[in-house]
Amino acid sequence: MISALATPPLAPGAVTALAARHARTSEVASRLHPEVAAALPATGFARHFVPSRWGGRAGGFAELVSAVAAVGQGCASTAWCCALLAAHARLAAHLPARAQAELWSDSPDTAIAAAVVPPSGRLTPVPGGWRLTGRWSWASGVEHADWVLLACLDERPDQPPAYRVLLLPRQDVRVLRTWDSVGLRATGSHTVAVEDAFVPEHRSCLRDVLLTGVPEADAAPCHRVPYTLVAPLLFCAPALGAARGALDAWTALVRERGTSDDSGVRHTLARCSADIDAAALLLEAAAARADRAALTPPAAFEPEAAARNGRDASVAVDLLTAAVGQLFRTAGMRALAPESPLQRAWRDIHVVGAHASLRPDPAAAAYAATALRA
The missing domain is CATH 2.40.110.10 (Butyryl-CoA Dehydrogenase, subunit A, domain 2)
Structure with missing residues (x-):
């Protein structure tokens, strides 16, 4: 067992610029560039939910969502892998202690x-x-x-x-x-x-x-949270980063063209940036709900919290997809190039939105079941 020491906070900056630089090469290879993969341990994502007795952070959800989105501005695929490095360690924390020792006795950064x-x-x-x-x-x-x-x-x-x-x-x-x-x-x-x-x-x-969380009384708060409460939130976080990156790329194209005085351009900027900010607020609220639930005894969990988080993540990805779609449609021909970060964000965000945990119909049904119950 690793002695309990203070672990550093998440460091998305350790990989963000590198991931953006290699984004095109990575997607052609259908896997992260070796330099990006080698940089992941330094980010702290793999250890974020590892129990503290193994040197992990047993961290929170709001911090993770923010860090994943930061990586996603440069490369949504890298952000997706970062989110899952953390999420899968949280799942593994439900295994018996002997399996946890095999995973983390040498290092909490096991992928x-x-x-x-x-x-x-x-x-x-x-x-x-x-x-x-x-x-x-x-x-x-x-x-x-x-x-x-x-x-x-x-x-x-x-x-x-x-x-x-x-x-x-x-x-x-x-x-x-x-x-x-x-x-x-x-x-x-x-x-x-x-x-x-x-x-x-x-x-x-x-x-x-x-689905119920680790039952032991001494379990870290993040391990007592049901999977259904946090899965949609974590899957949506890369889309937030992708949308912010798309807005950055679109803004750069507008400046290059010198069309910032065009009324259509101003309308697109205002509406799309507001929708991206609105989606961020929904995800921040869902993450705060998850962090509050982590401090609640498992028996006191409200099904409504999971339903709200599923609803909010589903609506957030709809807002982000629509915003990026509008940016892509108004960006001009240069956005269509294979190396364009805007068209890559457009493709990436549609794949995020297709994930089962973010589909609108199941999310709406789950929320309605709690909101409309007698």
Whole structure:
């Protein structure tokens, strides 16, 4: 166990300029540039939610959202990977202590990838654990990971299927380079395959604990928060950064063209910048709600808080997508070039908005179920 020491705050600046410089090269390769990947440990994202007994920060959500958005101004794909480095460590903190020691006893900056929604593969009970075989899609950042979290249904004849999350070392996982998306291309969200790997019993937990939070009374506040309360917030944060970067790129083009006196240009600037600021306020409110919930006993959690956060993140990504779309339409032909940060932001933000946790219909249904209940 690492002795508890004060850990430095998140440092998005350690990677932001580097990620922006290599953004085009990274997306062509469908993975982060090696220099960007090598710089990630210095940012502190991987350790942000690691328990303090392993040298982690056990940090908060508002700080994370702000730092992820800062990275996203230069490269949304890098911001996505940063957000998931933190989020996956928070999931791994729900594993038994022995698995946590394997992850973090040497360093709290262990990189963890995951593919836990939906469950896939085949799980066979054996003495001391399971044998796991299957394929899982969309494992962002897996080529730079040390460990991988995967989900599978534990099906036994004498009990209902259990949704189980399992931890495997990266060498037990084969990467199939299937990620060829229109946006977020550098996230390397490839398919992974596992062939008859042994997973010890201590490297597993049921998904239910992710939905309720770590039950131990001495758990850090950030580990007591249900997954559903914070997932939409963390997935939306890269889009905020992408939109701010798009606004910067659009403003630079307007200045180069000398059209700042055009009334249409002024209207676009005012409306799009206001929509981006409004989205930021929604995400800040959702992050503050999550940080308050982290200080609340698990039994006192209100379902309405998760519904509000899902609603706010969904509306925020709609505002950001519309703003970037308007910026892109009014930017002129130079914005269409492959190396243009504006068109890259336009593509990236549409992929963020397509994520299941940010879809408007489920978010609206969940919110209505709490707001309209008798």
